[in-house]
Amino acid sequence: EDQVTQSPEALRLQEGESSSLNCSYTVSGLRGLFWYRQDPGKGPEFLFTLYSAGEEKEKERLKATLTKKESFLHITAPKPEDSATYLCAVQANFGNEKLTFGTGTRLTIIP
Amino acid sequence: DVKVTQSSRYLVKRTGEKVFLECVQDMDHENMFWYRQDPGLGLRLIYFSYDVKMKEKGDIPEGYSVSREKKERFSLILESASTNQTSMYLCASSLRTGRDYTFGSGTRLTVV
Numbered sequence: 391e392d393q394v395t396q397s398p399e400a401l402r403l404q405e406g407e408s409s410s411l412n413c414s415y416t417v418s419g420l421r422g423l424f425w426y427r428q429d430p431g432k433g434p435e436f437l438f439t440l441y442s443a444g445e446e447k448e449k450e451r452l453k454a455t456l457t458k459k460e461s462f463l464h465i466t467a468p469k470p471e472d473s474a475t476y477l478c479a480v481q482a483n484f485g486n487e488k489l490t491f492g493t494g495t496r497l498t499i500i501p
Numbered sequence: 502d503v504k505v506t507q508s509s510r511y512l513v514k515r516t517g518e519k520v521f522l523e524c525v526q527d528m529d530h531e532n533m534f535w536y537r538q539d540p541g542l543g544l545r546l547i548y549f550s551y552d553v554k555m556k557e558k559g560d561i562p563e564g565y566s567v568s569r570e571k572k573e574r575f576s577l578i579l580e581s582a583s584t585n586q587t588s589m590y591l592c593a594s595s596l597r598t599g600r601d602y603t604f605g606s607g608t609r610l611t612v613v
Contacts, residue, residue: 421599433505433591433604434544477544487532487551487599488559491544 392417396478396492403468404500411463411495413478423461424489425454426477434477437463468499504528505605507592513611520579522608524592531597533575535559535567538589538607550575551597582612 395414403409415423422441426434438447440456447454451472453464463476475496479489508523526533534549536559546559548567556567564586568576575594579586589609595602 433606488546493543
């Protein structure tokens with residue numbers, strides 16, 4: 391069974407204080423690893439998809455990396471508007487195209 | 502620039518009512534999905550469809566059914582709503598390859 395574990399559950403940072411969120415996974419053949427941002431009461435907003443170990447993608451202050459067992463979402467010099475819950479999900483090579491999600495990391499950036 | 506639209510943001514229904522949640526996508530995606538999201542449990546797949554009139558059960562299909570009569574529209578049906586179906590419901594769509602996986606803004610359903 392595919393599994394995704396995110397840590398920490400919650401993280402509070404001062405504005406400008408860089409840090410990383412972790413996503414550990416087990417999957418029967420990885421097709422893709424997805425990162426989403428979710429604001430309260432809204433649907434997940436797509437950030438990145440990573441497909442193979444060693445791959446990296448960047449968007450503004452965010453950078454996602456992937457190994458064979460985990461992914462990191464690095465946040466550089468965050469701003470208060472980066473406060474949100476960040477969700478990680480995996481998609482397996484075989485099966486029904488579903489995403490298996492972790493429970494998320496709730497990030498708060500304090501001005 | 503709306504791509505996946507869910508018809509209601511908030512719904513309140515009574516126990517035993519039949520409830521319809523509607524989802525429309527304008528990206529010509531083959532796959533469509535219904536998830537529910539609960540605190541501490543994350544998102545869980547209820548049903549998905551890979552083509553018109555085709556459907557497959559996800560991880561938690563009990564108490565739900567779906568309908569896909571047109572490519573762009575995927576409906577979730579609660580045959581007889583119960584309080585344990587109070588949740589955030591999220592619709593998503595993707596290409597047949599699984600790429601471009603896009604979510605709607607969600608429907609917060611409360612069953613009283």
